[in-house]
Amino acid sequence: MVENLNNYDFNEFQSYLISGDYEKCSEFINTLLNEDVDIKQIYDGLLKKSLYNIGELWENGKITVATEHLASAIVETIMNDIYLKIIRQNKINKTAVLACTENEFHQIGIKMVNDIFEKNGWHVHFLGAGTTTEELISSIGFIHPNIVAISLSIPFNLPSFEKMLTKIRAQYPDLYIFVGGQAFLHGGFEILKKFQNIIYIADINELDEFLQMEMKDKN
Amino acid sequence: MENIESLHELLKRQTMDLHEKGHQVPYIVNLLKNTVSVESYVGHLRAFAIIYGTLEHQLSTLNQPEIKDFLEDYTPRLPLILTDLEYFNAKNVKDIIPAINNALHVADKILLYSVQNPYKLLGFLYTLDGSLNGGSVFRIHLSEVFDLHNNKGISYFSLFNEPYKQFWAKFTEKLNTKIINNQAKNDVLSSAAEMFNDLLSIYENLYPIDEKRLGNHITSLNPEAGNFPIPTNPLEIEAAMIAGLRCWDEFSFFEKRYGERGKRFSASDAVWLVTLHELSLELANNQVKWLAKYLANRGMPVITMEFQLRCMYEELVKFIPDNEQKYKTLLLVSEQLKNERIKIISSAIFEKSNSIFTEFCVQLKVSEEPMKNTGILIASSIADVKNGFEPSLQSFKTWMTNPELFSSNWIQAVENTYSAIENQI
Numbered sequence: 001m002v003e004n005l006n007n008y009d010f011n012e013f014q015s016y017l018i019s020g021d022y023e024k025c026s027e028f029i030n031t032l033l034n035e036d037v038d039i040k041q042i043y044d045g046l047l048k049k050s051l052y053n054i055g056e057l058w059e060n061g062k063i064t065v066a067t068e069h070l071a072s073a074i075v076e077t078i079m080n081d082i083y084l085k086i087i088r089q090n091k092i093n094k095t096a097v098l099a100c101t102e103n104e105f106h107q108i109g110i111k112m113v114n115d116i117f118e119k120n121g122w123h124v125h126f127l128g129a130g131t132t133t134e135e136l137i138s139s140i141g142f143i144h145p146n147i148v149a150i151s152l153s154i155p156f157n158l159p160s161f162e163k164m165l166t167k168i169r170a171q172y173p174d175l176y177i178f179v180g181g182q183a184f185l186h187g188g189f190e191i192l193k194k195f196q197n198i199i200y201i202a203d204i205n206e207l208d209e210f211l212q213m214e215m216k217d218k219n
Numbered sequence: 220m221e222n223i224e225s226l227h228e229l230l231k232r233q234t235m236d237l238h239e240k241g242h243q244v245p246y247i248v249n250l251l252k253n254t255v256s257v258e259s260y261v262g263h264l265r266a267f268a269i270i271y272g273t274l275e276h277q278l279s280t281l282n283q284p285e286i287k288d289f290l291e292d293y294t295p296r297l298p299l300i301l302t303d304l305e306y307f308n309a310k311n312v313k314d315i316i317p318a319i320n321n322a323l324h325v326a327d328k329i330l331l332y333s334v335q336n337p338y339k340l341l342g343f344l345y346t347l348d349g350s351l352n353g354g355s356v357f358r359i360h361l362s363e364v365f366d367l368h369n370n371k372g373i374s375y376f377s378l379f380n381e382p383y384k385q386f387w388a389k390f391t392e393k394l395n396t397k398i399i400n401n402q403a404k405n406d407v408l409s410s411a412a413e414m415f416n417d418l419l420s421i422y423e424n425l426y427p428i429d430e431k432r433l434g435n436h437i438t439s440l441n442p443e444a445g446n447f448p449i450p451t452n453p454l455e456i457e458a459a460m461i462a463g464l465r466c467w468d469e470f471s472f473f474e475k476r477y478g479e480r481g482k483r484f485s486a487s488d489a490v491w492l493v494t495l496h497e498l499s500l501e502l503a504n505n506q507v508k509w510l511a512k513y514l515a516n517r518g519m520p521v522i523t524m525e526f527q528l529r530c531m532y533e534e535l536v537k538f539i540p541d542n543e544q545k546y547k548t549l550l551l552v553s554e555q556l557k558n559e560r561i562k563i564i565s566s567a568i569f570e571k572s573n574s575i576f577t578e579f580c581v582q583l584k585v586s587e588e589p590m591k592n593t594g595i596l597i598a599s600s601i602a603d604v605k606n607g608f609e610p611s612l613q614s615f616k617t618w619m620t621n622p623e624l625f626s627s628n629w630i631q632a633v634e635n636t637y638s639a640i641e642n643q644i
Contacts, residue, residue: 060610061610064334066330066334070334073331159448159494187501187502
């Protein structure tokens, strides 16, 4: 079993992504899965890290926005391809609703969160990107989830995020809300302190640990 | 003998049903009955601006000569659409957000196909420009509904003229003769149908309009801006636009280097910058630095951002004096950039930098028109390197000393100014 992905693996995968070679990327990920590499390592150590790097290359003018888009699209397709291999079939009696902050259109992070919930046997309602606060609140109303998870990728959406939390809290004062995403690398924690029962989840490893602990507690 | 249909015939045949469907979409029905609203028509133009803006830019940057060959006699449609939007004073017309989202989805696909499979862009162009064949009918109805004359407000739909017909004849002829490979043919066919279906989705969202989904979208200022928040207060938008223009006036190299497309990006960046006043100082600062670095990489020294933020604060306070405290964040971020800059190169040197450059220009008998504040930009690009905006210098200097753009004397004056300022630090 491969314990850690090394730089060689990482660079190889990233070069396939940048050249837009879906076949090679897919082959690479399938090899890792066959070698029993943990899905969290693949998501966090490979896919996320590659996309962050590729984002930086675009910011620095080294690649075009088109290349960056293609890399994201390939990662999303790969995640769809491997989805059935990683989710747990026997479900537990827990439900989560997942969404991006209003006006956000980056949903790869919240898709990873989706898969970790499902890997732990949760029922998940994935609303994803482009969800309005009203739509999210209405979904909470008929799904009655145990947890709502909201992703925030871009710091300048913090005001939208705060408005979203305020509106949810007004209707569901006790509901547990998990929050996370790349935006929090830049700050924004002062907003979280204004609300009760908000749990910041730094990455999918932390989420997985939390969900496994939760499961142990129930057993 | 087998009767082989040409690609153009196949394209026409495959879109026949879709054409039929298009005529039943309420927006098109309204248009043909002369009952279309200005919101719907402006929404149509805005969606097309997003799609054409991305498509034309991507086509212009492609390296494949076999694709470029199809663009012979093609004139960009985006400027016409923007002229039409301007005529309708569209800034006062709300965006139909679902139609904008449809168009942005198409723009995303254009970006993907431009690296994955550029032949698909030809299929997109076929459907978009093919719809202009019916544009002459739209034009008649639109001019009646809105009482338009001399093609004002309908210049895009008035394109169905002789030069267009020539382009179209050549384009379709090339589709038939130059695309031989079956895979490429299939790509053009599938993408043409895909674009047609996307257009139908856009039209479906243009009428009836869901009032709850009307709003202000950044793409009304810059069709290629993508998706990010803008202020809801029109006064803030206006103040940001004025600040952006002041910046372009102050640093006239913007016009020469980035042209009209750059001006549109400058407008969308400006209105985004306004939204930062809602963030904490630390976050606003991080965001500004992110954008400053991104722009420095593309040749804009950071002093331009510092100046723009100061202008923005001044303009916002002029428009909405009651919010002065809120807007102060922008001024504080600007001051922070200034303090970092003058730690590396003193204010005194900055003040002298323009005259240093001008003196070299005189000495070397530079023939070019001077560009305002060139010396200051040179000094800023030097300071930027030490402030973590490393690419600023290389990116700015490479352009300023490009022999295809400037005379050898100008280049020498720029080089001398760099040396003179570096020697004084």
